[in-house]
Amino acid sequence: AQSVAQPEDQVNVAEGNPLTVKCTYSVSGNPYLFWYVQYPNRGLQFLLKYITGDNLVKGSYGFEAEFNKSQTSFHLKKPSALVSDSALYFCAVRDMHEIYNQGGKLIFGQGTELSVKP
Amino acid sequence: GAGVSQSPSNKVTEKGKDVELRCDPISGHTALYWYRQSLGQGLEFLIYFQGNSAPDKSGLPSDRFSAERTGGSVSTLTIQRTQQEDSAVYLCASSLTRLAEGSNEQFFGPGTRLTVL
Numbered sequence: 001a002q003s004v005a006q007p008e009d010q011v012n013v014a015e016g017n018p019l020t021v022k023c024t025y026s027v028s029g030n031p032y033l034f035w036y037v038q039y040p041n042r043g044l045q046f047l048l049k050y051i052t053g054d055n056l057v058k059g060s061y062g063f064e065a066e067f068n069k070s071q072t073s074f075h076l077k078k079p080s081a082l083v084s085d086s087a088l089y090f091c092a093v094r095d096m097h098e099i100y101n102q103g104g105k106l107i108f109g110q111g112t113e114l115s116v117k118p
Numbered sequence: 119g120a121g122v123s124q125s126p127s128n129k130v131t132e133k134g135k136d137v138e139l140r141c142d143p144i145s146g147h148t149a150l151y152w153y154r155q156s157l158g159q160g161l162e163f164l165i166y167f168q169g170n171s172a173p174d175k176s177g178l179p180s181d182r183f184s185a186e187r188t189g190g191s192v193s194t195l196t197i198q199r200t201q202q203e204d205s206a207v208y209l210c211a212s213s214l215t216r217l218a219e220g221s222n223e224q225f226f227g228p229g230t231r232l233t234v235l
Contacts, residue, residue: 032221043122043209043226044161051221090161105151105174106224110160 023091143212
């Protein structure tokens with residue numbers, strides 16, 4: 001079965017410091033991996049995705065994520081955090097092995113609350 | 119262009135009443151999804167429409183929940199005989215995903231916050 005784990009409910013970072021939001025996944029086939037961000041009282045916004053190719057993916061707002069197949073991880077990173085980055089972050093996976101059966105369904109992690117303090 | 123829109127933004131109802139939630143996807147998007155976001159529960163997949171194919175209803179939590187998509191565009195999620203545990207934010211998303219192709223990201227609407235008293 002497909003699953004996504006975000007082991008940290010909350011991450012606290014000082015402004016200007018690097019940030020990491022962790023994500024690990026479990027699929028039977030090859031994964032398509034996504035990060036979304038949710039600001040208060042807003043819908044989810046797409047940040048970046050890994051489909052194939054380079055393991056380091058760059059996305060919106062200076063975020064990047066590294067796909068690590070051996071560790072089944074897709075951690076979200078940013079070199080220098082901003083207070084405005086404070087939000088709820090979701091990792092999601094789509095299992096390509098299952099796509100013929102399950103179509104476009106995304107499996108989401110539980111979310112990680114990122115708090116960046118001045 | 120316009121994004122995914124949902125209405126109403128907030129809905130308060132009494133236990134046992136039926137509710138309808140509406141989603142207008144991005145024009146031209148063939149795939150439409152409904153998710154439920156409950157406090158502390160993350161995002162839960164409910165149902166997925168792809169073009170003219172039969173919808174994937176595997177995430178609907180009970181037979182009180184149903185959804186339809188008319189004309190390949192607007193979708194309505196209906197919850198019958200609402201219960202307090204149905205209280206959540208219901209999110210709709212759309213994408214260009216074609217059947218059996220999964221690389222396109224989903225674009226989410228702002229959600230409908232449902233409160234069942």
